[in-house]
Each structure stands twice: as structure tokens, then as C-alpha cells.
Amino acid sequence: MHQNWQNTKQGDKLLKMPGKLDRGPIDFKSRVFETDGEVMGVATRDVISAPPTTRIIDAVEMMTSYGFRRLPITDAGTHRLRGIVTARDIIDLLGGGDHYNLVRVKHHGNLIAAINESVRSIMTQRVRTIPDSASVAEVTETIVTQKIGGLPIVNDEEVVVGIVTERDVMKALATEETDVVVEEVMSAGLRVTGPDTPIGTVTREMIAHGFRRLPIVSDDVLFGIVTASDIMKYLGNGEIFNRLSTGDVGEVMALPVRTLVSGDLYTTVPETNINDAALKMLQKKVGALPVIEDGKLIGLITEFDLVKAFSQE
Template identity: 45%
Template sequence: MTSPAKQSKTKKNSVLDIASLNVISVPPTMRIIEGIQMMSRHNFRRLPITDPGTKKLIGIVTITDVIDMMGGGSRYNLIANKHKGNLLAALNESLREIATESVTGFSPATTIKEAASILLETGHGGFPILNPDTTLAGIVTEYDLMRMLAGKESDLVVDEIMTACPKKVAPDLPLSHVTKQIVDDGYRRLPVVKDGILLGMITATDIMGYLGKGRVFSEMQTGTVDEVLSLPVRDIMTAADIRTVSTDMPINAVAKEMLNRGIGAFPVMDGGRLSGIVTEFDLVKALTGTM
């Protein structure tokens, strides 16, 4: 396992200064449903898997891996082929079945600036920080960078950094359409729009929460994955109290609002219509120039 960042001779401005250090990790034998429940409970987007004896990192399960399993990509084979569509049986498999292994990480000597550059270059939401023996020292994410950068002064406004004319979905589309788009296009959330009106957002977190918070068990009748993937978006999306921002809102204010609410994106409205979406990634990219 190698670091994507060059080794630095100094620990000044180390990525450890902004990272989460008390990281929860789990053994590879944990069941998939238990891992999803833990991620939902703690609002994690990634869950490190470590060897119980050596504590060395084996792999990471991310929220995208969960969506991949739910029809988005190759991990769907676990349900469709191995378990013949039986979702409940697949969820009892070990977490390692859907994990990303051979994970690349930062070293503790990686600087904050180096980490920010690599996060932006790769588009990944976070990286583990690994000691020389590959034990876990911490995790650094876009959120950690934004928390550090939120107080930086910038003259930019939302309209200058947002993703304009974002892809959106209709409320009656099946969930399978969303899981596929999230994996294929790299989205973590999609606005839900009907007749030009913003109704809500469907996010990877919403889908994971449907499993992790137990709704799937109380609502399923057949136990098959097709039953879940045929659910309309409106049944799972976040609709109540959707916070939106305007195109002329300063990005510093948006970053602080995002941190206060603990969410990763806001729809952008202009004249009552959806104009774009602004995400953690957009804000970190813009504010990194102030470092």
C-alpha cells in the first residue's frame, strides 16, 4: 500500500491536524446489514475494515459501495446471482464482500495542502491516513477541509462555483434508476423535480438509511431486491424542509450553513426555479485557493 502524497520531512500543517482521529473500524466478519446500520446511526460515508489482531487496514466500505450493491454496479451480483435476488440473504453476508480493498491512503506526514490537492484531483470524498505499518491513524474528508476553510475570506458567490443545470429525477422513477446514476455518474445526490418544481432530494444517504434504519424490514413483503428497486423515488427522498440557497449567496456563508446543518449539498434557486446545486466538493475547490 503506497501513499498518493509524497513523504514530507516536517509535520507542520500535517493532515492529522484536521482529520478525524478516533475512527471507528470494524472486523471483516461483520455482516453487511450491521455495517450499514452503523453507518446510518453515525452518519458515516465510509467504514474502515481492520484486522482484529494486527489492527491493520484491510479495506473500506463506502456509501457508494452500498449503492453499488443495490443495483448500481458490479456488487449487485452478490444479490442478483449468488442469492438469486434475495436481498435479506445477501445482507447477512460479511461486509468484506462489498468492501473496496487495496485502499490507498495518506501518510501522517502529508500536508493539508497536499491532501486537499489530491482529494480535488481524484474526486474522492475522503482518504484514510495510514501509519508506516498500515494501521489506521485517522481519516480526512472533504468535510474536514471545509470546516478548516469555512472561515477563509472569499469574494465568490454561489453562481460562480455551483454545478449549473444539474441532472434531476422525477418522483415516480424507480429507485433502480437512481442507484445506477449514482454509481455511473459519480453523484451522491439528485434533485427531485416535477413540472419544474423542486420537490426534494434523493441522496445516497437516503437509500442507505432505508436499509440501515430498518424501514426495509417493516415494509418488504417478498424479501426480493426487485421489490425495493421498484420503489418510486418519492417514497425514499428527503422532502421536508429542504434548505435552498440563492445564486448570489456568498460561498463563505454557504459553507458555514452546510457545516451547521451537517449536510453535503444545497439546491440553488433563481427566481423560484432550480438553477443548480452546490456541494462540499464545490466549496472546498473554491476555498482551497485561499490557503
């Protein structure tokens, strides 16, 4: 079913830690289910999509309302896939990368004018998809090797019939018990930022390095974590307009990133079993857990790390 509708130095800080263990190559088909069509058993079938004529602000509000990181763009009548908009595209628009030219050049910095453009101006048109006949093994291999957080599922007519994400695959694979702990598979060598870093600097860091999230550290203590979705929500829930007086995007992107940090911060420790880490992520509906030891941040474990780890077990 379809329903349309700081400073720079702080932002460039690298937290160096010991590297994670190398768990060797992955044989996806021997480790993960490989029944044809099984992807539809773990995917979301009730796909929310939007036509290419949708205004950017309407797409962002839709994504914020439903808690989506990505929104398929489809023809209104046929539901054939035409593109996709992600939280990354939105932070790119707000100052992170090439999409920012829509604001800075075409609309001379006027954010309100830019977000009233159609979503086709920022959507990714060449979308990696997965067929509805795919197995979970094939989806897992695509996610791990291509480092893609979510894939639209299409039928033979290129009609979107579902969407599958890292979280869906992690949930399916985490049912198998393992002795692996967080320390073995966590991401190390983290790039972090400070609470007073401007939001605009954070968006540029994320786009430049391909990050979806940045830990915020103050005096070696974890202050919080900011994600691409948090920055997108800043626009989607209207908060950005409450702080906008001139209409210029630079005004709101100069605010410190601590403005976006919520009071909820969920963490884990190095010796936690990855089954327990996956369960906590699913219960708290978060995509990553900072790893804390002796009161300090030593790593980050993400849905991607867990999908990769479970596929190796």
C-alpha cells in the same frame, strides 16, 4: 482509538444551465496550509472501523447509526487497513452496479440472504490513503484532483490513525474570507430525476454517472434531493424490511424515490457568499445545497465545489 464492531426517462433527465466560471489552475501549496502532519489537526482521530468478517447489514447499520458515508475495514487485532465500504458500495449492492450480482446471481434476488454475507464481498480493497505526516495542502490536492470524498489516514505500519473528509477540509479552509459567490463555483448541467422514479433506477443513475446525490424535480420545481446516504439509510434503519414481503430486492427498489425524501430541504441562492454557504452546510450537516433562482433550480453547490473554490482563493 478504534471501535470495531418512473420511469427510466425521468431518471435520465438533464437540467441544462450555463456553465460555471473557470477559475483557473490551483497552486495548492501557495494557497493552503502546508505544515507537515497538519492533517491530524483537522481529521477525526477516533476512528470507527469494522473487521472484514462483519456482516454487510451490520456495517450498514453502523454507518447509519453514526452518520458515516464510509467505514474503514481493519484487522480486529492490529487495526491495519484492509479495505473500505462506502455508501456508494451499498447502493451498488441494492441494484446500482456490479455488487448487485451478489444479490441477483448468488442469492437469486434474495436481499436478506445477501446482506448476511461478510463485508469483504463488497469492500474496496485498494484504498487511497494519506500518511499522518501529510499537510492540509496535500490532502486538499488529493481530494480535488482525485475527486475523493474522504481518506483514511495511516501511519508507517498501515494502521488507521484517523480519517479526513471533504467536510473537514472545507471547515478548515472556510475560515479565510472571500468575495466569491455561489454562482461562480456551483455545479451546473445537473442531471435530475422525478419523484415517481423507482429507487432502483436512481441507484443505477448514481452508479453509472458517479453521483452521490440527485435533485428531484417535478414540473420544474425542486421537490427534494436524494443522496446515496439516504438510500443506504433505507436499509440501515430497517425501513426496507418493513416494506419487504417476498424477500426479493426488486420489490422494494421499485418503490418511488419520493419514499426516501425527508421534509427538510436546505437551499441557497446564486449571490450567496461561499463562506456563508459553507457555514450553512456545516450547521445543517448536509453535503450540498440546491441553488434556487426565481423559484427554480439552477445549480447545486457541494462540499467538493467549496473545497476546490477555497483552495483557489
